[in-house]
Amino acid sequence: MSTATRISGLYLLLAVCWIFGSDSVLTLLAQDPKALIFFSKFKGAVFVFVTSVGLYFLVRYSVRVEEKARGLVVEQNKLLEMVATNSDIDVILSSMIRLIEAQTSGIRCSVLRIEDDKLRHTIAPSLPAEYCRAVDGMPIGPETGACGTAAFTRQKEYCNDLATDPKWALVREMVLAYDLRACWSTPLLSSETGEVLGTFAIYNSKPGPPTSEQESLINLATYLGTIALEQDKAREALLESHRNLEEKVAKRTRQLEEAVSQAQAADRLKSAFLATMSHELRTPLNSIIGFTGLLLQQLPGPLNEEQKKQLTMVRNSSRHLLSLINDVLDISKIEAGQLETKREPFSARDTLLMI
Numbered sequence: 131m132s133t134a135t136r137i138s139g140l141y142l143l144l145a146v147c148w149i150f151g152s153d154s155v156l157t158l159l160a161q162d163p164k165a166l167i168f169f170s171k172f173k174g175a176v177f178v179f180v181t182s183v184g185l186y187f188l189v190r191y192s193v194r195v196e197e198k199a200r201g202l203v204v205e206q207n208k209l210l211e212m213v214a215t216n217s218d219i220d221v222i223l224s225s226m227i228r229l230i231e232a233q234t235s236g237i238r239c240s241v242l243r244i245e246d247d248k249l250r251h252t253i254a255p256s257l258p259a260e261y262c263r264a265v266d267g268m269p270i271g272p273e274t275g276a277c278g279t280a281a282f283t284r285q286k287e288y289c290n291d292l293a294t295d296p297k298w299a300l301v302r303e304m305v306l307a308y309d310l311r312a313c314w315s316t317p318l319l320s321s322e323t324g325e326v327l328g329t330f331a332i333y334n335s336k337p338g339p340p341t342s343e344q345e346s347l348i349n350l351a352t353y354l355g356t357i358a359l360e361q362d363k364a365r366e367a368l369l370e371s372h373r374n375l376e377e378k379v380a381k382r383t384r385q386l387e388e389a390v391s392q393a394q395a396a397d398r399l400k401s402a403f404l405a406t407m408s409h410e411l412r413t414p415l416n417s418i419i420g421f422t423g424l425l426l427q428q429l430p431g432p433l434n435e436e437q438k439k440q441l442t443m444v445r446n447s448s449r450h451l452l453s454l455i456n457d458v459l460d461i462s463k464i465e466a467g468q469l470e471t472k473r474e475p476f477s478a479r480d481t482l483l484m485i
Contacts (some may be wrong), residue, residue: 198233202229202233202350205225205229206229206350206354208225209222209225209226209229209354209358210354210357212225213357213358213361214361216361216365219358219359219362220252220253222358223241223252223253223355223358224253224255226241226351226354226355226358227239227240227241227253227254227255227256227351228255230332230347230350230351231256233343233347234343234344234347236334236335236336237332237333237334237335237344238254238256238257238310238332238333239254239256239330239331239332239333239351240253240254240257240262240277240330240331240333241253241254241318241328241329241330241331241355242265242277242281242328242329242331243327243328243359244270244281244326244327244328244329247269247270248267248268248269248270249265249266249267249268249269249270249274249277249278249281249329250266250267251263251265251266252328257308257333258308260304261301261304261305261308261310264301264304265277265301268300270282273296273297273299274297274300275289275297275298275300275301275313275315276288276289276297276313276314276315276331277313277315277329277331278297279297279315280315280316280317280329280331281317281326281328281329283317284317284319284324284326285317286314286315286316286317286348287314287315287316288312288313288314288315288339288340289312289313289314289315290312290337290338290339291311291312291337291338292305292306292310292311292312292313292337293306293311293337298313305333309335310333310334310335311334311335311336311337312333312334312336312337312338312339313331313332313333313334314331314332314334314339314340314344314348315329315330315331315332316329316330316331316348316351316352317329318330318352318355318356318359319356320356320360320363321356321360322360327356327359327360327363328355328359330348330351330352330355332344332347332348332351400462411455411459412452412455412456415448415451415452415455416452418444418445418448419445419448419449419452422441422442422444422445422448423445425437425441426438426441426442426445
């Protein structure tokens with residue numbers, strides 16, 4: 131209800147009461163006709179005074195309510211900004227709980243995560259540490275307090291009297307000793323998968339159901355808590371993905387380095403082998419070339435034309451093969467670091483024509 135509506139309603143109520151009841155009140159207060167006439171003169175002034183006082187307190191109350199609502203919106207926006215900037219999840223949830231607890235007296239709040247179907251106390255700054263330790267690790271289920279039941283049923287669970295509620299049998303003495311009389315819990319469900327991320331709970335110092343204001347606070351905390359836990363889970367998944375990717379890249383890099391090292395070692399061995407075997411590869415070819423030259427000179431005896439032709443082909447092929455082997459061996463020597471260079475004059479023109 132807006133401030134203008136409250137003020138108008140109060141003024142109308144006072145006006146109707148004054149119009150229909152002021153004369154009766156004056157008759158009861160003043161039996162003498164002269165006194166009645168005297169008091170009647172101030173009837174209007176009294177009405178103005180009474181309505182002014184009523185309107186003053188109403189406006190003052192309405193202003194406080196609106197300032198409180200604006201402050202709540204500002205703090206809510208700050209929390210959403212913290213979520214958007216990936217602030218620490220514990221800081222976000224602590225700020226949210228302090229905000230909720232500041233809105234009304236007599237309440238204490240907590241946020242629990244669900245891990246392996248067990249309750250894990252995450253943030254509960256106003257609850258006793260002994261109680262938090264007692265609850266931490268409890269399995270969720272239909273008879274495990276308000277939070278365990280809410281996580282199990284995926285629905286709100288309001289325990290309005292902890293002194294008699296059977297769900298609180300395990301920790302009843304403890305909660306009553308700490309003046310916890312009611313607990314209203316709601317599950318924090320992922321908007322994408324429907325997974326139960328955790329629970330939010332308000333503990334009240336008086337038994338009974340939540341007021342409309344407290345119900346609004348529960349809804350607000352559910353909204354903010356779900357966003358915060360979803361963002362935190364997404365951030366953890368992203369970090370885990372990065373870690374896995376870095377491990378895979380490091381592993382593949384090591385494997386590639388090992389493969390390159392092995393290939394380089396094998397190449398060095400090959401080059402060293404060829405450089406060492408240069409004499410053994412050249413010697414047979416030089417012998418073939420030398421003997422075919424002697425035969426072509428007809429020193430052992432005369433040759434016919436066909437024999438000359440065949441021997442010439444053998445010598446030319448041997449020289450070509452020797453040239454190829456020399457090139458391969460030179461490259462191997464370069465790779466093995468065994469090639470020796472020396473200066474000799476050469477014809478650039480002849481070299482270019484050969485190419």
